[in-house]
Amino acid sequence: METFVAALTIFILALFVGFEVITKVPPLLHTPLMSGANAISGITLVGTLITSGARLTPLTEILGFLAVAMATANVVGGFLLTHRMLKMFQKKK
């Protein structure tokens, strides 16, 4: 129970930080914001690494492989895509 409350506390406080920071992002950059946030949600990769590197049964091996591959595609693709877009906003004429 104690860990649950601690986790909930972190979750709620992070939500507030998120609202504060994100409401300041101008509509101009909403697409990169979305794809950047999306890349950050690939943090689930960290969880998939722990799960799929542990002692394994064949079933969790397959699940783990799929999860790691999907999360990596999310992270790598998400950050690259965001970078590509943001570069375009930075271009000077």
Added chain:
Amino acid sequence: MPREEALIKIFYLAAAVLFIFGIKGLTHPRTAVRGNLLAALGMLLAIVVTLTDKRIVSFQIIVAGIVVGGLVGVLMAYRAPMTAMPQVVAIFNGFGGGASALAVGAAFEEALKGGWIEEITVQFTSSAVLAGLIGAVSLTGSAVAFGKLQGWIRGKPILLPGRHFINIALVVTCIGMSAWLVMDPVWSVPFWTMTIVAAVLGIMLVIPIGGADMPVVISLLNAYSGIAAAGHGWVLNNSVLIIAGSLVGAAGFILTALMCRAMNRSLANVMFAGVGAVVTTAAESEDIYAGRVKSASPEEVAMLLEGARRVVIAPGYGMAVAQAQYAIQDLANLLNSKGVDVEFAIHPVAGRMPGHMNVLLAEANVPYEKLKEMDVINPSFRQTDVVLVIGANDVVNPMAREADPSIPIAGMPILDVDQARTVVIIKRSLSPGFSGIANPLFAADNCLMLFGDAKQMAMDLTAALKEA
């Protein structure tokens, strides 16, 4: 807490701080690239630290997954054209949600076998259920959104008979399975049943939503994948997952709310009303258009532009479809060189994702100072000589000012282009926009229609201006 574990947690905290600074960087175009790199650095840190976790005993699966996933990610990110941005973001988002669901499932299987998770607590099962449910919905929901945006699935709302009852049945099944799992976690069948039912629910929820409502759907799915990641963090008791997940959740919910407000519609209306399924009959539009619509040639419009001091360009999804952004920037540059002041009016829901138009115009090198938000540019239309509406319809439809609730866009804030001296609308035909209603603007006295493909017409206008 052993020293190693404390060290790992401190690194996770550093990663979370980097994420926050990263998003903070996105508040201005000048700092945005650095912000994204900071967030990526945070991610790298979190991953490297995790690999030192002593629970990881085998690296084969991890390496294989990272190589395959990395290749897919790089290829998709580099090969996607800017016009396809909404669907690529959608599919990446689906990957994230799917990964959460599968990984949580794997963790649950391990826990049942008495593997590395010591005991199955209520926190463990309830967050596993949360991550599995939301992750599965966001995987299949994103896949449907991708299909609609890519044109593989019909973009119009697909309304199944009795869909509300089916959905309620699916939700009830999910809740039932979840409750069973939390109360009596002895086997994994309820978990997988729930996940599969949730996957079906994801399809059912997005299928009845029309293409132009995708900005809302993508934002919402983004929020879901954040919440799924946070739930995953609860399963593993991992703070960086919780913090990053809630940041993403906040971003998704904020954008969802902004998009709904920009259409004066509730989230429930977007999700469940099937707007866009009904199209005005030809007879009704005939009443509005008959004898009043004036068509112009590129040469005539070029003359108007030549004599203008201030021109505003209002782009919509049609610009993305026609890939007209470069041709439009050429036209804007030419007008600039002739001393005409040119700005772009960006409606919050123009296009298929929040900020879609900005990205396309930035790709074509339009300086971002020229991209004006609706509230900023609306007061200036009275001093504008010519507005070029390119591939937009509902976002300039004056019917939105009516209070009649039978009008699907009633109360939606619009670009007040009709206040300009002349409005030129580049469009293929008089067909209605996504809302399915006719647009009286097309029949207004100060309005000219330039019928044709957006890119071709922009090039014709540029050519005509050069000759003049």
